Amino acid sequence: xxxxxxxxxxxxxxxxxxxxxxxxxxxxxxxxxxxxxxxxxxxxxxxxxxxxxxxxxxxxxxxxxxxxxxxxxxxxxxxxx
Numbered sequence: 001x002x003x004x005x006x007x008x009x010x011x012x013x014x015x016x017x018x019x020x021x022x023x024x025x026x027x028x029x030x031x032x033x034x035x036x037x038x039x040x041x042x043x044x045x046x047x048x049x050x051x052x053x054x055x056x057x058x059x060x061x062x063x064x065x066x067x068x069x070x071x072x073x074x075x076x077x078x079x080x081x
Contacts, residue, residue: 023051023070025062032057037068 025032026043032051033040040048051057054064054071064071 022053023057025049025051025057025060030062031065032062032070033065034068034070037065037070039065039067 023032023034024037024040024043025048027047027049028043031039032054049060051060051062057064058071
């Protein structure tokens with residue numbers, strides 16, 4: 001029963017944790033990425049920085065990733081034609 005409660009608690013907290021950090025940046029390349037971008041796996045943890053939105057990343061001097069395009073479309077929305 002205790003294991004079930006722990007799993008339930010993690011599942012309930014997971015959405016809140018995923019919304020806390022929306023974008024990741026690299027202090028070496030000065031680029032920022034969406035959480036689902038495959039380039040995040042290449043960033044070493046000591047060079048990883050988090051941002052809540054693209055404006056915060058840009059104001060810190062970071063540029064958007066050319067693969068995931070974090071500044072041009074919002075998560076879950078498709079770009080207009």
